[in-house]
Amino acid sequence: MTSTISKESLPKHVAIIMDGNGRWAEKHAFPRVRGHRKGAESVRTIVTLSRKLGISWLTLYAFSEENWKRPTHEVSALMKLLGSFLKRELKEMKENGIRLNVIGRTEKLPTATREILLDTIRQTSHGRRMVLTLALSYSGRQEILDAASALARKVKNGDMDPADITEDLFSANLYTSGMPDPDLVIRTSGEYRISNFLLWQISYSEIYITPTLWPDFGEAEFLNALSEYRKRDRRFGAVATTQ
Secondary structure: OHHHOOHHHOOOEEEEEOOOHHHHHHHOOOOHHHHHHHHHHHHHHHHHHHHHHOOOEEEEEEEEHHHHHOOHHHHHHHHHHHHHHHHHHHHHHHHOOEEEEEEOOHHHOOHHHHHHHHHHHHHOOOOOOEEEEEEEEEOHHHHHHHHHHHHHHHHHOOOOOHHHOOHHHHHHOOOOOOOOOOOEEEEOOOOOOOOOOOOOOOOOOEEEEOOOOHHHOOHHHHHHHHHHHHHOOOOOOOOOOOO
16 A cells, blocks of 8 residues: 555655553553553554655654653653663664654653663764654743743844844744654544644644554554545645635
8 A cells, every 4th residue: 555655745744642552551451551662562663654655754742741740650661661662773773764853851851761862863863764753851832932042042142133033043943943844743542632742833734633542553544644634735824726
């Protein structure tokens, strides 16, 4: 089925809100950590398929700023799982030209996890086939505040005038500087909300909601989302060409 999809019809940048690991575990009477482990398998599946299809940018909402409020043992397990996942996938990322990127306040991550993350970023820095971005300790509102603060400091220091601030300049001060805005945002688990994810960047993104829980989100579901995307008429505020 993947061979029938032309790269021209695909989104250049797909962003995914991976939701439902906990509910999947509860549904199967497993500990919540088991759901996160199963969710990591879905990450591998979607990253691999995205690379095969030729999607250039894939951004995954892996851990929000609000997730620090979860029970300590669950957060600790998630951080260890992240480190293990990166170690396990490093060889394949390097072989397949996948460059790892991260957005968020990563200084809040445990030292051991952060060191593995930074080492993976360094070792995959020459990847040119796809950029995999993990949103970790990420908050869309905080990102906007940080960008505003950076610009305010430049104005205060006399390096620029407030009138010089444009959308492009503001975007250049976000965590996602240098990245294209997402064409498609996918949310699993059936929740109809953005959850503080890429608030500035998704102004004109197409949104696809599926009731499927993230651990059950596989190739078929991803291809369905891409098929739906190809049916959308992206006008960016303009009038449809048929009118």
